[in-house]
Amino acid sequence: MIAFPNCKVNLGLHVTAARPDGYHNLETFFYPLAVHDALEIIPAVAPRFTATGLDIPGDPDDNLCLKAWHLLKNDFPALPPVAIYLHKAIPLGAGLGGGSADGAFMLRMLNERFSLGCSLERLEEYAARLGSDCSFFIRNTPALATGRGEMLEPFALDLSGYSWLLVCPPLHVSTAWAYRQLEPHPPAAPLRELLSLPVLAWKDRLVNDFEAPVMAAHPEIARIREQLYAAGAFYAALSGSGAAVFAIFPKNKIAALPWESGYRVFSIP
Ligand SMILES: C[C@](O)(CO)[C@H](O)COP(=O)(O)OP(=O)(O)OC[C@H]1O[C@@H](n2ccc(N)nc2=O)[C@H](O)[C@@H]1O
Ligand SMILES: Nc1ncnc2c1ncn2[C@@H]1O[C@H](COP(=O)(O)OP(=O)(O)OP(=O)(O)O)[C@@H](O)[C@H]1O
Numbered sequence: 001m002i003a004f005p006n007c008k009v010n011l012g013l014h015v016t017a018a019r020p021d022g023y024h025n026l027e028t029f030f031y032p033l034a035v036h037d038a039l040e041i042i043p044a045v046a047p048r049f050t051a052t053g054l055d056i057p058g059d060p061d062d063n064l065c066l067k068a069w070h071l072l073k074n075d076f077p078a079l080p081p082v083a084i085y086l087h088k089a090i091p092l093g094a095g096l097g098g099g100s101a102d103g104a105f106m107l108r109m110l111n112e113r114f115s116l117g118c119s120l121e122r123l124e125e126y127a128a129r130l131g132s133d134c135s136f137f138i139r140n141t142p143a144l145a146t147g148r149g150e151m152l153e154p155f156a157l158d159l160s161g162y163s164w165l166l167v168c169p170p171l172h173v174s175t176a177w178a179y180r181q182l183e184p185h186p187p188a189a190p191l192r193e194l195l196s197l198p199v200l201a202w203k204d205r206l207v208n209d210f211e212a213p214v215m216a217a218h219p220e221i222a223r224i225r226e227q228l229y230a231a232g233a234f235y236a237a238l239s240g241s242g243a244a245v246f247a248i249f250p251k252n253k254i255a256a257l258p259w260e261s262g263y264r265v266f267s268i269p
Contacts, residue, residue: 001040002040003108004039007097009095009244010029010030011195012027012191012194013209013240014026015182016184024184026145027146028144030143030145030152032137033268035089035090037101039086041083043082047083049063050085051088064100064134068103068106068107068110071126071130072126079116091264092172094173095243095244097136100136101137104140107138111123124152128148136149141154142156165247166246166266167224170264171220171221171243173214181210182213191206202234203236208240210242211237218242231255231257233249
């Protein structure tokens, strides 16, 4: 069985409070975008993980795909071992939730392939144990998120009438570091109100709290956003804790910009 985990971007992100468990409460809007990994599972004699494409740092045993299998194996002892093949194309440490998407798609695939009978709600609970961003990818539809990012409310905002550009400089921003830079505070205006404004009105209103500290540490990221606005973007912002910057352009009006070598750029017309 094969699936194509996609990435997400955050439209607005407020970090509202530090929590006793070391995490933070946030308020954000998750929007799925069509930049994909490829993930295949094949029944095997023992669990096995093979990765190609972009390099994934760290121990392969810590990969969220394997972690997802172990999580379900714990509650479903009859779950057969699988060989997992992951082709990684979603940039890592970019705030695009690529690892989270792989983990969530793995849960969905195992549930379907081996008829485990888990509801979407139950899969979301498993996903939350893999990572804060992970639950979103179970339904994978636009949603407002609160709590650690795992409390989801569908929010029907269709942005398919625009063209998107995703610009990923060769920088890896640590999510834990980014959270430590912030002074949590309640948002000035509720996110759902801001999202209801026309896209053209979002600039300077729809804020990602990570932008100030991340752009101060990496001025290159601020320059990317400036270039995107100068090229006619309706809205441009950091995704999650970065380093990816996304831009929303009028349909089929994405400017061809001379990005430096080493940048990964994805265009979604
Ligand atoms: C920045 C975002 O991408 C916005 O969507 C997410 O909040 C990050 O979610 P994620 O990568 O799934 O994060 P996790 O793997 O759960 O946590 C990584 C680290 O980020 C910090 N973290 C994460 C989520 C959260 N709500 N509060 C936090 O403080 C914690 O230090 C944690 O140890
Ligand atoms: N399947 C996976 N793909 C990518 N990274 C993974 C995966 N499984 C575990 N990881 C670990 O997670 C780290 C970051 O993953 P990810 O690509 O989700 O980061 P991110 O872009 O910062 O996402 P987020 O928006 O969740 O913060 C990697 O450095 C890697 O060590």
